[in-house]
Amino acid sequence: MRRRGPVTNSEGLVEQALGGNLRALSRLATRLENDPDSTEAIVSKLFPRTGRAHVVGVTGAPGVGKSSVLDGLAREITSRGKSIAVVAVDPSSPRTGGATLGDRIRMSESALDPNVYVRSLASRDRHDGLAPAVADLAMLFDAAGYDYVAIETVGAGQDQLEVADLVHTTVLVQIPGTGDSVQLLKAGAMEIADIYVVNKSDLPGARRVSRDLRSTLSLVMQDEGVWDTPIVLTSRPEGTGFGKLLDAIDRHYSFLEDRGMLADRRARIARSELRRAVERRIRLNDSVNASLVEELVRGIADRAVTPDEAAQRLLERAVQDVERR
Numbered sequence: 212m213r214r215r216g217p218v219t220n221s222e223g224l225v226e227q228a229l230g231g232n233l234r235a236l237s238r239l240a241t242r243l244e245n246d247p248d249s250t251e252a253i254v255s256k257l258f259p260r261t262g263r264a265h266v267v268g269v270t271g272a273p274g275v276g277k278s279s280v281l282d283g284l285a286r287e288i289t290s291r292g293k294s295i296a297v298v299a300v301d302p303s304s305p306r307t308g309g310a311t312l313g314d315r316i317r318m319s320e321s322a323l324d325p326n327v328y329v330r331s332l333a334s335r336d337r338h339d340g341l342a343p344a345v346a347d348l349a350m351l352f353d354a355a356g357y358d359y360v361a362i363e364t365v366g367a368g369q370d371q372l373e374v375a376d377l378v379h380t381t382v383l384v385q386i387p388g389t390g391d392s393v394q395l396l397k398a399g400a401m402e403i404a405d406i407y408v409v410n411k412s413d414l415p416g417a418r419r420v421s422r423d424l425r426s427t428l429s430l431v432m433q434d435e436g437v438w439d440t441p442i443v444l445t446s447r448p449e450g451t452g453f454g455k456l457l458d459a460i461d462r463h464y465s466f467l468e469d470r471g472m473l474a475d476r477r478a479r480i481a482r483s484e485l486r487r488a489v490e491r492r493i494r495l496n497d498s499v500n501a502s503l504v505e506e507l508v509r510g511i512a513d514r515a516v517t518p519d520e521a522a523q524r525l526l527e528r529a530v531q532d533v534e535r536r
């Protein structure tokens with residue numbers, strides 16, 4: 212289907228969305244998710260308005276209760292008069308299935324609670340990390356003025372490390388009865404977690420998980436004056452721990468600010484923004500220059516060009532295209 216004047220359209224939508232129109236916000240989110248060609252125009256409008264939200268990543272294995280924790284957190288945030296938008300990447304957080312987030316989605320769409328907005332990304336089979344739209348959506352909700360923007364992602368190796376590049380604070384959710392913290396250490400997860408949540412603390416063994424984390428952390432982090440990674444016990448059915456979790460999240464942001472470390476995190480986020488924009492250009496040209504890509508792929512397979520020569524030619528074409536625009 213052909214769109215007429217997509218740029219003007221997006222501009223109008225951005226105006227409306229940033230003015231508080233939830234329908235426009237939702238349409239813009241859909242566009243960011245499904246129409247990569249319009250991303251640049253949208254982002255250029257959003258970008259000057261971003262940089263205010265506290266962006267929080269929530270990661271952990273499927274079923275540990277990331278969505279439930281976010282639901283509890285959202286209630287705590289709204290009770291303090293603040294707002295949160297959630298980008299849910301976890302494919303186990305569908306709109307169906309009666310998950311608590313399903314209710315949140317309906318709530319935000321019917322604008323019953325304007326302080327909570329949940330957006331689930333259609334799950335795609337991506338084995339190469341997070342969809343680029345995740346970061347763009349986080350930008351959208353930041354620009355729209357939400358106090359907190361949370362990204363919920365499956366804690367499956369790569370995406371867990373990637374989400375840490377998009378956020379100020381990474382929350383890693385664990386539960387009683389699964390592996391010990393040595394596995395986390397091996398997976399590199401201990402380096403990215405700013406806060407641990409032991410969810411399902413109504414089940415037996417939560418204290419043991421918490422002690423295990425604490426002792427492993429004390430081995431890893433021996434420096435004085437570094438962030439003392441909090442371990443927060445939560446329980447969705449009992450509704451406990453979410454106040455403490457929000458306190459810990461806020462405390463982490465203040466810590467970054469006070470220690471002059473917020474600038475480092477911002478630089479880390481900026482680096483991933485730059486990388487995405489570069490990739491966007493190449494991808495854009497993938498569709499424009501599909502035949503060149505095919506030719507290069509064949510060339511590499513036939514050993515006629517090296518991968519680096521092919522990459523160089525693709526980049527040269529990308530630069531020409533940018534100059535022509």
Ligand SMILES: Nc1nc2c(ncn2[C@@H]2O[C@H](COP(=O)(O)OP(=O)(O)O)[C@@H](O)[C@H]2O)c(=O)[nH]1
Nearest residue numbers: 273274275276277278279303410411446447448
């Ligand atoms: N007992 C108990 N079950 C929980 C708790 N939090 C979540 N669950 C359940 O765990 C399952 C997975 O929760 P969900 O939030 O969808 O996990 P996610 O896949 O990590 O987002 C659901 O059946 C929840 O009802 C909790 O604190 N205690």
Ligand SMILES: [Mg+2]
Nearest residue numbers: 278301303304
């Ligand atoms: Mg979920």
